[in-house]
Structures are given as structure tokens and as C-alpha cells.
């Protein structure tokens with residue numbers, strides 16, 4: 001029997017493959033590297049599996065860091081402007097923060 005591809009599953013976190021199929025013991029298996037997860041249980045549904053497979057702790061951490069950087073950037077820029085302290089992008093840290101935030105908030 002041909003394995004069923006799960007189109008709504010994100011790519012494999014280990015090898016980047018998008019060929020994620022339904023497994024027997026596990027809900028999903030990467031065809032290319034063999035990564036599996038999460039294990040099937042009686043109360044687990046396919047919808048919950050996709051949510052579990054797609055949740056990436058690293059992405060959550062990055063999102064939190066971006067939010068914190070954006071707030072810090074805005075507050076610092078406001079502080080410099082309100083107190084008339086000159087160009088808010090004079091500091092290297094402000095330049096780097098603005099560059100880092102460009103891809104997320106162009």
C-alpha cells in the first residue's frame with residue numbers, strides 16, 4: 001500500500017523533507033530520514049497530531065525574541081526622540097536591531 005502523504009504537515013525538522021506520511025505506530029514518519037512522531041494513542045486525533053508535529057519550540061522562542069526586540073527598539077527610539085538626544089540610529093545596537101526587524105516588519 002502506498003503511504004499517505006500528509007499535506008498539512010510542516011517539513012521534517014531534521015532533514016527538511018516535505019514527504020511526511022501517515023505511520024502505523026506513529027502519526028507521522030519522514031520518508032527521507034525516518035523521523036517519527038508523535039505516538040498514536042486512543043484519544044489522539046489526526047488534527048491534533050498535525051498541530052503537535054507542526055509546533056516547533058524554536059519558532060516559538062524566535063517569535064518571543066522578535067517581539068521583545070521590537071518593543072525594546074520602539075521604546076528606545078521613542079526615548080531618544082522625546083528627549084531630543086539626536087539620531088536614534090546613531091548607535092550600532094539600534095542599527096542592528098532595525099536590520100534584524102526588517103525581514104519580519106518590513
Ligand SMILES: [Zn+2]
Pocket residue numbers: 012013014015016017030031032033034035
Ligand atoms: Zn526527515
